[in-house]
Amino acid sequence: MRFPLFILFLLFFPFTIFAQSGYITGTVINSESKKPIARASVFLSNSSVGAATLEDGTFTLSSIRPGQYTLVVTILGYEEYNKVILVGNTPINLKIELKTKPLELREVVITSPADWKKNFEAFKREFVGINENAKLCTIMNPHVLNITFNPTKQILHADAVEFLIVENRALGYRIKFLVDDFNLDKINGIVSTGGPHVFEDLPGSESQKKKWHEKREEVYYGSSMHFFRSLYTNKLNEEGFQIYKYNRYLNPERPSEEVIRSQIKKYEMQGRIDSANYWIGLANRSKWYNESLVKPALFPYEIFSPTDQEGIYSLQFKNFLYVVYTKKTDDTYNKEIYRPLDMPNYAISVVTLFKKSVTFDMNGILLEGNTLFEGTWASNRLSDMLPYDYVPDKK
Numbered sequence: 098m099r100f101p102l103f104i105l106f107l108l109f110f111p112f113t114i115f116a117q118s119g120y121i122t123g124t125v126i127n128s129e130s131k132k133p134i135a136r137a138s139v140f141l142s143n144s145s146v147g148a149a150t151l152e153d154g155t156f157t158l159s160s161i162r163p164g165q166y167t168l169v170v171t172i173l174g175y176e177e178y179n180k181v182i183l184v185g186n187t188p189i190n191l192k193i194e195l196k197t198k199p200l201e202l203r204e205v206v207i208t209s210p211a212d213w214k215k216n217f218e219a220f221k222r223e224f225v226g227i228n229e230n231a232k233l234c235t236i237m238n239p240h241v242l243n244i245t246f247n248p249t250k251q252i253l254h255a256d257a258v259e260f261l262i263v264e265n266r267a268l269g270y271r272i273k274f275l276v277d278d279f280n281l282d283k284i285n286g287i288v289s290t291g292g293p294h295v296f297e298d299l300p301g302s303e304s305q306k307k308k309w310h311e312k313r314e315e316v317y318y319g320s321s322m323h324f325f326r327s328l329y330t331n332k333l334n335e336e337g338f339q340i341y342k343y344n345r346y347l348n349p350e351r352p353s354e355e356v357i358r359s360q361i362k363k364y365e366m367q368g369r370i371d372s373a374n375y376w377i378g379l380a381n382r383s384k385w386y387n388e389s390l391v392k393p394a395l396f397p398y399e400i401f402s403p404t405d406q407e408g409i410y411s412l413q414f415k416n417f418l419y420v421v422y423t424k425k426t427d428d429t430y431n432k433e434i435y436r437p438l439d440m441p442n443y444a445i446s447v448v449t450l451f452k453k454s455v456t457f458d459m460n461g462i463l464l465e466g467n468t469l470f471e472g473t474w475a476s477n478r479l480s481d482m483l484p485y486d487y488v489p490d491k492k
Contacts, residue, residue, distance in 0.1 A: 127195060166182055319425045
């Protein structure tokens with residue numbers, strides 16, 4: 098019964114092709130004096146599109162790949178401005194009023210140089226990454242970061258009141274990141290990063306630019322961006338993706354991560370090595386059991402549908418979505434990622450939704466939270482990050 102439905106879906110689904118012709122103009126003024134504000138940074142978050150306002154407060158953003166973005170305006174002394182914008186073929190003109198921001202005394206966290214360095218290295222490892230690309234990334238101004246660590250909750254937090262600048266010489270980008278809310282939960286192994294950022298191309302020779310282009314292509318193919326773009330254009334199989342319904346259950350023989358860590362710490366402090374090793378053994382067990390894939394593979398229409406907004410799509414499925422990318426292998430051992438015995442070491446990602454459905458746009462970007470990635474996509478950090486408006490070569 099699934100095949101006829103798939104044919105009907107292809108006949109009636111309104112696939113829309115957009116040209117890269119989005120255009121935004123506007124003026125930035127002081128909300129009280131109504132005077133123009135010059136040299137304010139105006140950019141589409143997570144993209145390569147940005148500019149600074151002129152003396153008369155005007156700005157122009159052009160050649161924008163259509164999709165949904167967050168427009169950000171920021172300048173010292175004013176509150177940050179954010180507006181969600183759906184960019185299409187129709188020009189957008191905005192009048193933006195910024196409110197002055199009262200001077201706030203930043204809480205001073207006193208730490209020793211050794212503690213700050215330790216916390217910074219932990220931040221850098223999870224924010225930038227640890228792969229080969231990360232080795233070519235440099236944080237240019239690390240001391241703009243405010244970093245704190247809660248030893249009880251085992252949570253590392255970082256934020257900054259100005260751009261954190263990172264040069265990625267693996268991909269050829271300078272990334273300016275307003276770190277609003279970075280958190281590393283060491284107990285549950287979860288990293289979350291909040292804050293708008295903009296990409297700029299680094300200068301380089303023609304040979305260097307060619308290498309950067311090749312690395313960008315390598316990063317793009319198999320990424321979540323590639324997957325969601327392939328999904329709504331009905332090219333999953335052609336692009337090398339397979340999707341399955343995935344069943345798994347929490348392992349009743351494995352206590353929570355918090356309990357395991359506390360028990361290991363307790364017995365190590367008491368010198369009871371055998372007891373500590375017992376709990377270490379429990380920690381090495383997967384938190385899942387009775388795992389299985391439901392075959393055959395799902396069709397695209399079974400997990401997504403169009404919304405009332407052109408270029409915006411809804412993603413919905415129950416439990417977990419198992420995504421296989423057959424054009425890359427991933428030999429990294431991960432006890433939490435299930436692999437059928439007859440499946441090669443393809444790159445595997447697991448997607449969990451914490452609500453009934455979420456939306457994504459034609460750039461292949463999820464537009465809201467409530468989603469968890471595991472596996473290959475979960476390991477991606479800033480070192481492998483591409484702007485939302487990235488366009489790969491057509492193969």
